[in-house]
Amino acid sequence: MLLDHDTCYRAVAAKDARFDGQFVTAVRTTGIYCRPSCPVPPPKARNVEFLRTAAAAQSAGYRACRRCLPDAVPGSPEWNLRADAAGRAMRLITDGVVERDGVPGLASRLGYSPRQLGRILSAELGAGPLALARAQRAHTARILTETTALGLADVAFAAGFGSVRQFNDTVRAVYGVPPSRLRAEAARRAPAHRHHTGDGGAPGALTLRLPYRSPFDPHGLLAHLDARAVPGVERVSEGTYRRTLRLPHGPAAVALDLTARPGAVVATLRASDPRDVGPAVARLRRLLDLDADPQAVDGALGTDPVLGPLVAATPGIRLAGTADPAETAVRTVLGQQISVAAARTAAARLATAHGDRLPAALRSPGDPDLLFPTPATLADGLARNPLEGPARRAESLRVLCATLASGELVLDPGRDPDALRAELQELPGIGPWTAGYLAMRVLGDPDELLASDLAVRRGAEALGLPGDEAALTARARAWAPWRSYAATRLWRAASSATTTRRTA
Template identity: 55%
Template structure:
């Protein structure tokens, strides 16, 4: 979008928050870059330059605006609605792969050369993977500086910087302030993390409290309602208006509490290792589908006169996703042809026996969901399920553990679908629900789902799978969101009959 100068100028002049994260505005007379909705008086159009990423602005020598804080914009919806190389690379960068494995690790996961990845990211985003990861580290550093009393050395380590000098130089360059000055400007009374005891690794106790932005509108009912209704005891819970769950992260584990507010999602994170901060935030945003563009999605769905009343009644529905793709795939198999309650019971048994125990100061969360490696070692005869589903379960967890089936931000959607369909017991419903909830495919569709067929019949839509699929072609590429609107028409069970 940043190449459409006239459209970008209109968005900046109208301070349209819908475009925050889609592009960034750099002002040549001040040397700063802003989000489109920056509250300051818009500059003259001839002084505006438009960039596709914060990293590209920084590469061009611009520093972040202190008023609108462009580094805290919602992410571009492009990266969660596409499955091409650039989108997969951006999802992996957000998941911290470049910080942990470097650019060669990113290239290896994607199956391309480092040169190809550099070239494509530069062409579309104006910055390579190192610059994009650096911008993400700067954002994490700012968050820790402003919301915790951690020593600056610990902030640098937690944000992913290799040295204090690089940390100091980056913060000064991006924010035009030294780290200590950035902390001095932060609002007082911000909840934070207590300083570490000497000799301990960063963050041994305490919680980080932060705000996760989103593009309005957001309807939290189906989003949090679905997560609460399917919550696995010990791993997830709904308590005091917040969805809480355990997180398996690269450097340790964490606990997160998420509650909807009018203009943000309140997030409270407790991490075993603060180096997991950016990964945890990225996964929570992905689970809640916070980078979606609800206006574009709803406008497309409103073109169908039978869907339009549903959209108008409760706009801004999101697709409830997951923080752990492998976990969701396992739970999808456990939920085949059983009720929601039965699926939760099966999952809770696995968690109790095979999950890793965690300590929760509030007492409601007890385990991490078992890893594929742990589940692959389970005696099949101990599983209380029909033999055919037992075969489906054991085949899936073995292939997940061996890497034969890879589910993650880097997944190639068509290839992953084909691999899942080749597994015993995997039909179109199971594959599409994994594509929708785990892979994040915004166009995944469930025409055989009992709840969808019942809703379609009540609305006057075709109710047979073939005819409904034909009608749903007009909803593309947002059929997964149409599913959310259709599910909301009835209090049907969340689990479904098809396989």
């Protein structure tokens, strides 16, 4: 898919950071590619070409600018909007699927042959799946090289390279210098901010910047997470969200400081296996919706006469996503038709009864240390000791867990939203609301209104909008393709109205 040369060049000439991550600028005369906001003087228009991904630039023989670090930018919001094969593939590649399952595994998840998928990605993104995965590996390798004391051989295998030689060759090709030079330059830039274990083993406390596009509303995200935080599994305090994680190669714990510095969330990750750094970053970015384009969302919703004042008062809201799709599905079914507080209590009981303790090496005093139970554990436990409460909800939860554990139902960011909704609604006790909510939380679907949701309708009524589901659905057509963000604003309006009534 071609990019408009004049539009892209205007963004580069203006050093417009809003376009960082949406394309890269490749300069023919230097052989370097940059982010649009690179601080160096813009090259002449005739000397540049614009490519959709870093992988496309690398495949064309360009190396990354070491001044602007074009790989250290928010991801393209396009991958959240697009439900086609290219968008779904990009989400899975960033989650490390190619590293774990190879290109055949990626293609199988998407319903294509490896050759078909290669043609699609090459046509849409300018690079095939191996090149896209290679760019992802290079990015992870740079992070580990610059921010940990891992030996470079350990970095190579942690980032997913098959050999040290492949690692060295790739880093040289992508960044123009060997890994040792990257490490030395990083030490000179910020020696006081390096975090490492000191023993060359698995990283104990790896601190990462997760950049985002401004504006950003951290307080709304923190309030959402705090209201639903399961004791022992997650906690919110002083602008920081802490939780345990199950990652592909082992457990982990993370602290996400949403308010420490403008332009980025600061993540402190303690992982049992350094191979999980890349997948952890991808999942945390989806959890906080950090690849969103708030200018586009707010620009569209801000023109609405009712939502406009809300957008002006609180710009840059994000959709709360998930770091663990299976956990979110279990908690969603568990919380059907009960209050948020009651759902939190029920989830805490489930976690306490069936969860695992975080390994001692990953614990930090006062932080959560309980891993939410896996679907397999819950399927077995609930079969022997059914959940207290309504029998229908207990059976729905048991079937959901069994279906997830068997692999019949797959919840990952590569799913097609409509197909996922249909599969979920085939399970007992799961209706359109639950399916839509999971599409919003698990896939980051930006256009799910959830018009049947009671809080959404109450929020609409509080703002003078129709509270009837059909009428609200009709009124909301003008908010497409950002109806999920509109629903989030309606939720907040309902909460504000409730608080006002209680304090009046």
